[in-house]
Amino acid sequence: MKDNVKPGEKWEFNDEVARCFKNMLERSIPDYQSMRALSYELGTRFVQPDTLIVDAGCSTGMAVEPFVERFKDTNDFLLIDNSPAMAAASKDRFSEYPGVEVRAGNLWENLPLRDTASLVLSVLSLQFMPTAYRQSMISAIYESLAPGGAFIFVEKIVSENMDDLMVELYYDMKRRNGYSEEQIMDKRRSLENVLSPLKPEWNVDMLRTAGFDKVDMFWRCLNFCGWIAVK
Template identity: 70%
Template sequence: MRDNVHPGEKWEFNGEVAACFANMLERSIPDYRSMRALTYKLGERFIQPETLIVDVGCSTGLAVEPFVVKYGQSNNFLLVDNAPAMVEACEKRFRADVNVTVRQGNIWEYLPFEQKSSLVLSVLSMQFMPTSYRPRMLKQIYDGLTDGGALIFVEKILSENMDDLMVDLYYEMKRENGYTDEQIMSKRRSLENVLSPLKAEWSVDMMRTAGFRQVDMFWRCLNFCGWIAVK
Protein backbone atom coordinates (compact mmCIF):
# COMPACT_ATOMS: atom_id res chain seq x y z
CA MET A 1 0.00 0.00 0.00
CA ARG A 2 1.29 3.48 -0.90
CA ASP A 3 2.15 5.82 1.95
CA ASN A 4 -0.32 8.72 2.06
CA VAL A 5 -0.27 9.11 5.84
CA HIS A 6 -1.05 12.58 7.19
CA PRO A 7 0.18 12.33 10.79
CA GLY A 8 -1.38 14.11 13.72
CA GLU A 9 0.38 16.42 16.12
CA LYS A 10 2.47 13.56 17.54
CA TRP A 11 3.73 10.66 15.43
CA GLU A 12 2.16 7.26 16.10
CA PHE A 13 2.93 3.82 14.69
CA ASN A 14 -0.77 3.07 14.23
CA GLY A 15 -2.71 0.81 11.88
CA GLU A 16 -2.54 3.30 9.02
CA VAL A 17 1.26 3.41 9.27
CA ALA A 18 1.57 -0.37 9.64
CA ALA A 19 -0.46 -0.93 6.47
CA CYS A 20 1.91 1.13 4.29
CA PHE A 21 5.12 0.71 6.29
CA ALA A 22 7.11 -1.10 3.60
CA ASN A 23 6.37 1.64 1.07
CA MET A 24 7.13 4.32 3.66
CA LEU A 25 10.58 2.89 4.31
CA GLU A 26 11.37 2.48 0.61
CA ARG A 27 10.52 6.12 -0.07
CA SER A 28 11.80 7.68 3.16
CA ILE A 29 15.15 5.99 3.85
CA PRO A 30 17.92 6.77 1.34
CA ASP A 31 19.57 3.68 -0.15
CA TYR A 32 17.15 1.56 1.87
CA ARG A 33 17.47 -1.64 -0.13
CA SER A 34 21.26 -1.64 0.11
CA MET A 35 21.06 -1.16 3.87
CA ARG A 36 18.61 -4.06 4.21
CA ALA A 37 20.76 -6.33 2.04
CA LEU A 38 23.92 -5.50 4.00
CA THR A 39 22.12 -6.02 7.30
CA TYR A 40 21.29 -9.57 6.24
CA LYS A 41 24.68 -10.39 4.71
CA LEU A 42 26.54 -9.15 7.77
CA GLY A 43 24.13 -10.60 10.29
CA GLU A 44 24.23 -14.14 9.01
CA ARG A 45 28.02 -14.22 9.49
CA PHE A 46 27.49 -14.09 13.26
CA ILE A 47 24.54 -16.42 13.82
CA GLN A 48 25.41 -19.41 15.98
CA PRO A 49 23.23 -22.55 16.12
CA GLU A 50 20.66 -22.82 18.90
CA THR A 51 21.07 -19.21 20.00
CA LEU A 52 18.51 -16.44 20.17
CA ILE A 53 18.10 -13.84 17.42
CA VAL A 54 16.54 -10.61 18.68
CA ASP A 55 14.92 -7.70 16.85
CA VAL A 56 14.67 -4.58 19.01
CA GLY A 57 11.76 -2.54 17.69
CA CYS A 58 10.74 -5.12 15.12
CA SER A 59 7.88 -3.04 13.60
CA THR A 60 6.19 -5.27 11.00
CA GLY A 61 9.11 -7.72 10.84
CA LEU A 62 10.65 -6.64 7.53
CA ALA A 63 14.26 -6.47 8.73
CA VAL A 64 14.26 -9.84 10.46
CA GLU A 65 12.21 -11.74 7.86
CA PRO A 66 15.13 -13.06 5.75
CA PHE A 67 16.76 -14.40 8.93
CA VAL A 68 13.56 -16.22 9.89
CA VAL A 69 13.32 -17.73 6.41
CA LYS A 70 16.83 -19.21 6.63
CA TYR A 71 17.30 -19.83 10.36
CA GLY A 72 13.76 -20.30 11.63
CA GLN A 73 14.28 -24.03 12.19
CA SER A 74 17.64 -23.83 13.98
CA ASN A 75 17.27 -20.70 16.10
CA ASN A 76 14.70 -19.04 18.33
CA PHE A 77 13.62 -15.48 17.61
CA LEU A 78 12.42 -12.75 19.97
CA LEU A 79 10.78 -9.78 18.24
CA VAL A 80 9.70 -6.84 20.40
CA ASP A 81 7.84 -3.62 19.60
CA ASN A 82 5.77 -1.29 21.77
CA ALA A 83 3.23 -0.33 19.07
CA PRO A 84 0.16 -2.63 19.07
CA ALA A 85 -0.50 -2.18 15.33
CA MET A 86 3.08 -3.12 14.47
CA VAL A 87 2.98 -6.15 16.73
CA GLU A 88 -0.26 -7.30 15.12
CA ALA A 89 1.26 -7.01 11.63
CA CYS A 90 4.41 -8.82 12.76
CA GLU A 91 2.42 -11.65 14.32
CA LYS A 92 0.55 -12.12 11.05
CA ARG A 93 3.81 -12.23 9.11
CA PHE A 94 5.26 -14.99 11.29
CA ARG A 95 2.14 -16.84 12.45
CA ALA A 96 3.36 -20.11 10.89
CA ASP A 97 6.84 -19.90 12.44
CA VAL A 98 6.80 -21.76 15.75
CA ASN A 99 10.26 -20.56 16.84
CA VAL A 100 9.33 -16.88 16.51
CA THR A 101 8.01 -15.08 19.58
CA VAL A 102 6.51 -11.62 19.06
CA ARG A 103 5.97 -9.47 22.13
CA GLN A 104 4.41 -6.07 22.69
CA GLY A 105 6.26 -3.83 25.12
CA ASN A 106 9.54 -2.05 25.64
CA ILE A 107 12.66 -4.10 25.03
CA TRP A 108 13.98 -3.45 28.55
CA GLU A 109 11.07 -5.51 29.86
CA TYR A 110 12.71 -8.55 28.23
CA LEU A 111 16.28 -7.89 29.36
CA PRO A 112 18.26 -9.86 30.24
CA PHE A 113 17.24 -12.35 27.56
CA GLU A 114 16.28 -15.83 28.77
CA GLN A 115 18.63 -17.37 26.20
CA LYS A 116 22.03 -16.20 24.98
CA SER A 117 21.81 -14.29 21.69
CA SER A 118 24.27 -14.37 18.80
CA LEU A 119 22.61 -11.53 16.85
CA VAL A 120 20.62 -8.47 17.87
CA LEU A 121 19.07 -6.15 15.30
CA SER A 122 18.25 -2.55 16.13
CA VAL A 123 17.24 -1.09 12.78
CA LEU A 124 15.84 2.45 12.96
CA SER A 125 14.34 1.78 16.38
CA MET A 126 16.55 2.98 19.24
CA GLN A 127 16.29 6.53 17.88
CA PHE A 128 12.73 6.55 19.24
CA MET A 129 13.85 5.70 22.79
CA PRO A 130 14.74 8.39 25.35
CA THR A 131 18.44 9.14 25.02
CA SER A 132 19.00 8.50 28.73
CA TYR A 133 17.85 4.88 28.30
CA ARG A 134 20.18 4.01 25.43
CA PRO A 135 23.49 3.42 27.28
CA ARG A 136 21.83 0.97 29.69
CA MET A 137 20.04 -0.75 26.81
CA LEU A 138 23.27 -1.24 24.88
CA LYS A 139 25.03 -2.59 27.99
CA GLN A 140 22.29 -5.14 28.59
CA ILE A 141 22.30 -6.15 24.93
CA TYR A 142 26.07 -6.60 25.14
CA ASP A 143 25.77 -8.71 28.29
CA GLY A 144 23.17 -10.94 26.60
CA LEU A 145 25.32 -11.71 23.55
CA THR A 146 27.46 -14.81 23.14
CA ASP A 147 31.18 -14.31 22.65
CA GLY A 148 31.53 -13.41 18.99
CA GLY A 149 27.91 -12.28 18.81
CA ALA A 150 26.97 -9.03 17.10
CA LEU A 151 24.67 -6.04 17.27
CA ILE A 152 23.59 -4.43 14.00
CA PHE A 153 22.63 -0.85 14.79
CA VAL A 154 21.05 1.46 12.19
CA GLU A 155 20.01 4.99 13.11
CA LYS A 156 19.17 8.41 11.79
CA ILE A 157 22.01 10.71 12.84
CA LEU A 158 22.97 14.34 13.21
CA SER A 159 25.73 15.29 10.80
CA GLU A 160 28.95 16.57 12.35
CA ASN A 161 29.31 19.80 10.37
CA MET A 162 26.77 19.93 7.56
CA ASP A 163 23.49 18.79 9.09
CA ASP A 164 21.41 21.42 7.27
CA LEU A 165 22.85 20.31 3.92
CA MET A 166 22.21 16.63 4.67
CA VAL A 167 18.63 17.37 5.73
CA ASP A 168 18.03 19.47 2.59
CA LEU A 169 19.27 16.63 0.39
CA TYR A 170 17.15 14.19 2.37
CA TYR A 171 14.00 16.23 1.78
CA GLU A 172 14.91 16.55 -1.89
CA MET A 173 15.09 12.75 -2.08
CA LYS A 174 11.65 12.48 -0.48
CA ARG A 175 10.20 14.92 -3.02
CA GLU A 176 11.71 12.85 -5.83
CA ASN A 177 9.99 9.83 -4.29
CA GLY A 178 6.58 11.49 -4.50
CA TYR A 179 6.11 13.18 -1.13
CA THR A 180 4.69 16.70 -1.13
CA ASP A 181 6.21 19.55 0.87
CA GLU A 182 3.13 19.48 3.08
CA GLN A 183 3.60 15.77 3.83
CA ILE A 184 7.30 16.26 4.54
CA MET A 185 6.77 19.16 6.94
CA SER A 186 3.79 17.50 8.62
CA LYS A 187 5.84 14.39 9.37
CA ARG A 188 8.78 16.49 10.54
CA ARG A 189 6.58 18.33 13.04
CA SER A 190 4.95 15.15 14.29
CA LEU A 191 8.36 13.52 14.91
CA GLU A 192 9.70 16.38 17.03
CA ASN A 193 10.37 15.11 20.56
CA VAL A 194 9.55 11.58 19.34
CA LEU A 195 12.62 10.80 17.23
CA SER A 196 15.91 11.90 18.83
CA PRO A 197 18.93 11.38 16.55
CA LEU A 198 22.47 11.64 17.90
CA LYS A 199 25.80 12.39 16.29
CA ALA A 200 27.50 9.27 14.93
CA GLU A 201 30.44 9.57 17.31
CA TRP A 202 28.09 9.61 20.31
CA SER A 203 26.49 6.33 19.22
CA VAL A 204 29.91 4.76 18.72
CA ASP A 205 31.00 5.97 22.17
CA MET A 206 27.89 4.40 23.72
CA MET A 207 28.60 1.05 22.06
CA ARG A 208 32.21 1.09 23.19
CA THR A 209 31.22 2.08 26.72
CA ALA A 210 28.76 -0.85 26.76
CA GLY A 211 31.72 -3.17 26.18
CA PHE A 212 31.89 -3.62 22.41
CA ARG A 213 35.52 -3.48 21.31
CA GLN A 214 34.92 -3.99 17.60
CA VAL A 215 32.64 -1.30 16.20
CA ASP A 216 32.63 -0.43 12.52
CA MET A 217 30.40 1.55 10.18
CA PHE A 218 29.11 -0.63 7.34
CA TRP A 219 26.69 1.79 5.67
CA ARG A 220 25.96 5.47 5.48
CA CYS A 221 23.72 7.55 3.24
CA LEU A 222 23.06 11.23 4.02
CA ASN A 223 21.83 11.44 7.62
CA PHE A 224 21.45 7.69 8.18
CA CYS A 225 24.14 5.32 9.39
CA GLY A 226 24.63 1.63 10.18
CA TRP A 227 27.21 -0.02 12.44
CA ILE A 228 28.15 -3.54 13.37
CA ALA A 229 29.41 -4.06 16.92
CA VAL A 230 30.95 -7.39 17.93
CA LYS A 231 31.42 -8.82 21.42
Protein backbone atom coordinates (compact mmCIF):
# COMPACT_ATOMS: atom_id res chain seq x y z
CA MET A 1 0.00 0.00 0.00
CA LYS A 2 1.38 3.44 -0.94
CA ASP A 3 2.15 5.95 1.80
CA ASN A 4 -0.33 8.80 1.51
CA VAL A 5 -0.72 9.31 5.24
CA LYS A 6 -1.91 12.75 6.30
CA PRO A 7 -0.28 13.10 9.72
CA GLY A 8 -2.07 14.76 12.60
CA GLU A 9 -0.62 17.40 14.87
CA LYS A 10 1.40 14.69 16.64
CA TRP A 11 2.73 11.67 14.80
CA GLU A 12 1.13 8.32 15.67
CA PHE A 13 1.92 4.77 14.61
CA ASN A 14 -1.72 3.95 13.96
CA ASP A 15 -3.52 1.44 11.72
CA GLU A 16 -3.13 3.64 8.63
CA VAL A 17 0.63 3.89 9.15
CA ALA A 18 0.92 0.16 9.80
CA ARG A 19 -0.81 -0.65 6.50
CA CYS A 20 1.63 1.39 4.39
CA PHE A 21 4.72 1.09 6.61
CA LYS A 22 6.81 -0.92 4.16
CA ASN A 23 6.32 1.66 1.40
CA MET A 24 6.95 4.49 3.88
CA LEU A 25 10.32 3.08 4.92
CA GLU A 26 11.42 2.26 1.39
CA ARG A 27 10.74 5.85 0.29
CA SER A 28 11.89 7.60 3.48
CA ILE A 29 15.10 5.87 4.61
CA PRO A 30 18.18 6.46 2.44
CA ASP A 31 19.98 3.31 1.27
CA TYR A 32 17.20 1.34 2.96
CA GLN A 33 17.81 -2.02 1.30
CA SER A 34 21.53 -1.98 2.13
CA MET A 35 20.75 -1.20 5.78
CA ARG A 36 18.31 -4.11 5.99
CA ALA A 37 20.70 -6.51 4.27
CA LEU A 38 23.67 -5.54 6.44
CA SER A 39 21.61 -5.75 9.64
CA TYR A 40 20.65 -9.30 8.71
CA GLU A 41 24.10 -10.43 7.57
CA LEU A 42 25.74 -9.08 10.74
CA GLY A 43 23.05 -10.38 13.05
CA THR A 44 23.26 -13.95 11.77
CA ARG A 45 26.90 -14.12 12.87
CA PHE A 46 25.87 -13.86 16.53
CA VAL A 47 22.75 -16.02 16.82
CA GLN A 48 23.27 -18.86 19.30
CA PRO A 49 21.00 -21.94 19.32
CA ASP A 50 18.34 -22.17 22.02
CA THR A 51 18.43 -18.45 22.81
CA LEU A 52 15.98 -15.64 22.20
CA ILE A 53 16.13 -13.23 19.29
CA VAL A 54 14.51 -9.96 20.38
CA ASP A 55 13.16 -7.11 18.28
CA ALA A 56 12.82 -4.09 20.57
CA GLY A 57 10.44 -1.80 18.72
CA CYS A 58 9.41 -4.37 16.14
CA SER A 59 6.88 -2.25 14.20
CA THR A 60 5.31 -4.60 11.64
CA GLY A 61 8.06 -7.23 11.98
CA MET A 62 10.00 -6.58 8.77
CA ALA A 63 13.45 -6.34 10.40
CA VAL A 64 13.15 -9.64 12.23
CA GLU A 65 11.32 -11.56 9.49
CA PRO A 66 14.44 -12.97 7.74
CA PHE A 67 15.75 -14.15 11.12
CA VAL A 68 12.45 -15.93 11.80
CA GLU A 69 12.63 -17.65 8.43
CA ARG A 70 16.19 -18.83 9.02
CA PHE A 71 16.21 -19.63 12.74
CA LYS A 72 12.61 -20.66 13.49
CA ASP A 73 13.66 -24.24 14.24
CA THR A 74 16.47 -23.37 16.67
CA ASN A 75 15.41 -20.14 18.39
CA ASP A 76 12.43 -18.43 19.93
CA PHE A 77 11.56 -14.80 19.25
CA LEU A 78 10.25 -11.94 21.36
CA LEU A 79 8.86 -8.90 19.55
CA ILE A 80 7.93 -5.75 21.49
CA ASP A 81 6.24 -2.56 20.32
CA ASN A 82 4.35 0.11 22.25
CA SER A 83 2.00 0.77 19.32
CA PRO A 84 -1.03 -1.55 19.44
CA ALA A 85 -1.44 -1.21 15.65
CA MET A 86 2.16 -2.22 14.99
CA ALA A 87 2.03 -5.10 17.47
CA ALA A 88 -1.18 -6.34 15.82
CA ALA A 89 0.49 -6.22 12.39
CA SER A 90 3.41 -8.27 13.72
CA LYS A 91 1.04 -10.80 15.25
CA ASP A 92 -0.65 -11.18 11.89
CA ARG A 93 2.68 -11.53 10.09
CA PHE A 94 3.87 -14.33 12.39
CA SER A 95 0.55 -15.97 13.26
CA GLU A 96 1.74 -19.32 11.91
CA TYR A 97 5.02 -19.30 13.86
CA PRO A 98 4.49 -20.71 17.39
CA GLY A 99 7.99 -19.66 18.46
CA VAL A 100 7.27 -15.95 17.92
CA GLU A 101 5.76 -14.02 20.82
CA VAL A 102 4.58 -10.45 20.23
CA ARG A 103 3.98 -8.11 23.15
CA ALA A 104 2.29 -4.71 22.96
CA GLY A 105 3.89 -2.50 25.60
CA ASN A 106 6.84 -0.37 26.56
CA LEU A 107 10.36 -1.77 26.45
CA TRP A 108 10.98 -1.05 30.13
CA GLU A 109 8.05 -3.34 31.01
CA ASN A 110 9.59 -6.27 29.13
CA LEU A 111 13.36 -5.92 29.50
CA PRO A 112 15.87 -7.03 30.70
CA LEU A 113 15.56 -10.77 30.20
CA ARG A 114 18.86 -11.61 31.96
CA ASP A 115 21.29 -13.35 29.63
CA THR A 116 18.64 -15.14 27.54
CA ALA A 117 19.06 -13.40 24.16
CA SER A 118 21.89 -13.79 21.67
CA LEU A 119 20.63 -11.02 19.36
CA VAL A 120 18.63 -7.87 20.01
CA LEU A 121 17.46 -5.62 17.18
CA SER A 122 16.43 -1.99 17.58
CA VAL A 123 15.92 -0.59 14.10
CA LEU A 124 14.67 3.01 13.97
CA SER A 125 12.81 2.67 17.27
CA LEU A 126 14.67 4.14 20.27
CA GLN A 127 14.72 7.51 18.47
CA PHE A 128 11.02 7.79 19.39
CA MET A 129 11.70 7.24 23.09
CA PRO A 130 12.26 10.22 25.43
CA THR A 131 15.99 10.84 25.60
CA ALA A 132 15.98 10.56 29.40
CA TYR A 133 15.01 6.86 29.12
CA ARG A 134 17.39 5.74 26.39
CA GLN A 135 20.42 4.96 28.54
CA SER A 136 18.36 2.76 30.84
CA MET A 137 16.86 0.97 27.83
CA ILE A 138 20.25 0.29 26.24
CA SER A 139 21.52 -0.92 29.61
CA ALA A 140 18.51 -3.24 29.87
CA ILE A 141 19.26 -4.56 26.39
CA TYR A 142 22.86 -5.22 27.43
CA GLU A 143 21.65 -7.15 30.49
CA SER A 144 19.30 -9.18 28.27
CA LEU A 145 22.15 -10.49 26.12
CA ALA A 146 24.09 -13.67 26.71
CA PRO A 147 27.90 -13.33 26.61
CA GLY A 148 28.95 -12.98 22.98
CA GLY A 149 25.52 -11.71 22.01
CA ALA A 150 25.03 -8.67 19.78
CA PHE A 151 22.85 -5.57 19.61
CA ILE A 152 22.00 -4.17 16.17
CA PHE A 153 21.10 -0.49 16.66
CA VAL A 154 19.92 1.78 13.81
CA GLU A 155 18.90 5.40 14.43
CA LYS A 156 18.35 8.74 12.80
CA ILE A 157 21.09 11.09 13.96
CA VAL A 158 22.04 14.76 14.11
CA SER A 159 25.17 15.42 12.05
CA GLU A 160 28.03 17.01 13.98
CA ASN A 161 28.97 19.82 11.58
CA MET A 162 26.75 19.70 8.49
CA ASP A 163 23.30 18.74 9.69
CA ASP A 164 21.54 21.32 7.50
CA LEU A 165 23.22 19.85 4.42
CA MET A 166 22.38 16.27 5.42
CA VAL A 167 18.72 17.23 5.99
CA GLU A 168 18.60 19.08 2.65
CA LEU A 169 19.93 16.03 0.83
CA TYR A 170 17.50 13.81 2.74
CA TYR A 171 14.51 15.89 1.66
CA ASP A 172 15.79 15.88 -1.92
CA MET A 173 15.74 12.07 -1.74
CA LYS A 174 12.15 12.10 -0.47
CA ARG A 175 11.11 14.41 -3.33
CA ARG A 176 12.68 12.03 -5.85
CA ASN A 177 10.72 9.22 -4.21
CA GLY A 178 7.43 10.97 -4.89
CA TYR A 179 6.70 12.91 -1.71
CA SER A 180 5.33 16.41 -2.22
CA GLU A 181 6.65 19.47 -0.41
CA GLU A 182 3.45 19.57 1.62
CA GLN A 183 3.82 15.93 2.66
CA ILE A 184 7.44 16.45 3.70
CA MET A 185 6.68 19.53 5.80
CA ASP A 186 3.53 18.03 7.34
CA LYS A 187 5.46 14.99 8.53
CA ARG A 188 8.33 17.14 9.79
CA ARG A 189 5.93 19.20 11.92
CA SER A 190 4.11 16.10 13.14
CA LEU A 191 7.38 14.47 14.27
CA GLU A 192 8.59 17.47 16.29
CA ASN A 193 8.99 16.46 19.94
CA VAL A 194 8.15 12.86 18.96
CA LEU A 195 11.34 11.87 17.14
CA SER A 196 14.49 13.09 18.91
CA PRO A 197 17.72 12.15 17.09
CA LEU A 198 21.07 12.40 18.85
CA LYS A 199 24.63 12.96 17.68
CA PRO A 200 26.37 9.72 16.65
CA GLU A 201 28.92 9.94 19.45
CA TRP A 202 26.17 10.26 22.05
CA ASN A 203 24.70 6.95 20.91
CA VAL A 204 28.14 5.34 21.09
CA ASP A 205 28.64 6.76 24.59
CA MET A 206 25.37 5.16 25.72
CA LEU A 207 26.42 1.80 24.30
CA ARG A 208 29.75 1.92 26.10
CA THR A 209 28.18 3.14 29.34
CA ALA A 210 25.82 0.16 29.20
CA GLY A 211 28.86 -2.14 29.17
CA PHE A 212 29.47 -2.94 25.50
CA ASP A 213 33.22 -2.99 24.89
CA LYS A 214 33.02 -3.84 21.17
CA VAL A 215 31.13 -1.13 19.28
CA ASP A 216 31.40 -0.24 15.60
CA MET A 217 29.37 1.67 13.02
CA PHE A 218 28.50 -0.70 10.16
CA TRP A 219 26.36 1.63 8.05
CA ARG A 220 25.71 5.30 7.50
CA CYS A 221 23.78 7.22 4.88
CA LEU A 222 23.09 10.94 5.29
CA ASN A 223 21.51 11.43 8.73
CA PHE A 224 21.01 7.74 9.56
CA CYS A 225 23.49 5.36 11.24
CA GLY A 226 23.70 1.72 12.25
CA TRP A 227 25.91 0.24 14.97
CA ILE A 228 26.74 -3.24 16.13
CA ALA A 229 27.63 -3.72 19.79
CA VAL A 230 28.85 -7.04 21.20
CA LYS A 231 28.69 -8.15 24.85
